[in-house]
Amino acid sequence: MASKKDPTGAIADDAVADLEIIRKQLDREIRKALAKLNTAPGEDTLVKAQGRVAAQVASQIDATMKAKGLKVITGVLRDRAIESALAALGGVDLPVSVESAVDQILKSQTKDIADVFGDASSTIRKAIALGTTTSASLSDLIEGVAEKVGATVTKAQAAVDASVMAAGRTAVIRAATEAADGLVDLVYLYSGPKDSRNRPFCRVHVGKALTESGIAQANNGQGLPVDAFAGGYNCRHVWSPMTLAEARRRGIEILE
């Protein structure tokens, strides 16, 4: 995975650096807001109390951004259970082809995660600018920024989950092919929900089985590889390997 050449490390570092910039910006703006409060006459006790709360919130935002940003980025790419799951599917030593395929997915998908944080920098900065130029209350300003931070972490988590799912699909096919090589012919059932939310590709394929070459030739119309993304980004379907003979016994239609 990322550990050998660590192609995802640089992207993760960039995203963390981006978070650091936001944090510094936050610090500056919150200090400005606090300074404004300090000049307000006749409210010493209230100002002190608000100052204490603001400092606490600022430090919470700081900690949240750093901890969650780091956790989301490095946690998933280096430590999450998918790594051991893939290792298990491939045996004690992860086969090279599985490893490189998964690496490829993670490399392309981590761009999404970095983009999420990139977008967030701009929206959070706008929120701060709006809060300071319109003289919004300090608590509104902090609340607004905290909300953006929360939304960013959620979006990053979603991007991470999509990339893990895609890597998992690829790994299942590669590992199954290697496990069955020379022993038995496998097909891959397009497994998952059949409902009104199905994309056209999914509607056609769900409940049917494809051979490995059938998957390689299939086109989901989204410009994304079918083995990794099935019907497209965030697709709910997965590949369920089974022997060709079992698929025939169950009367499953096989698409070559």
Add this chain to the structure above:
Amino acid sequence: MSLVVTRSGDPPRVPLERIAKLVATLAPSLIRDRTGEGLDVKDKPFVKYSKHYGDAKVAAGRNPGVNLTVTDGLLGSVAAVSVVVTEQGFTIVIAPGAGTSAATRFVGGVAKRTGERSPTHSVLGAIHHYGRGRMPARPWLALSPKDMASLMRQLLDAGIGIPLRGR
């Protein structure tokens, strides 16, 4: 859940490590597909949803059956998380992953994303399996008798005949 295979007698024609890899490849799909069809570890239909939740799910155009899916992230994440091969046999642990799904509520005839993420799939899977509070247990994470029969058939397709035991 874990799947244990104990070897006795002559060494198998196919090395145990290869058999373990094949089982690790085939078994998670059986659990996923059976659960998606609404059947528990005894091949019986799951305990029904509450009327309120069931009605809301149907109103949102979702499958009326109980199949532990809203986003399908939970079932999609089920995989073999460890394979241990020894001279005596092998043990495969199968579990949901550590990812999350978009938290979703059925409100006013639509499935609405709340903007939050779900608990990790492994936690969600355990809640379904064992139940929690008013939520009844819906045991799903094991090979059912039909899953086991299918697995044995598929191994025989590969020319492998071995005794399997799930727990």
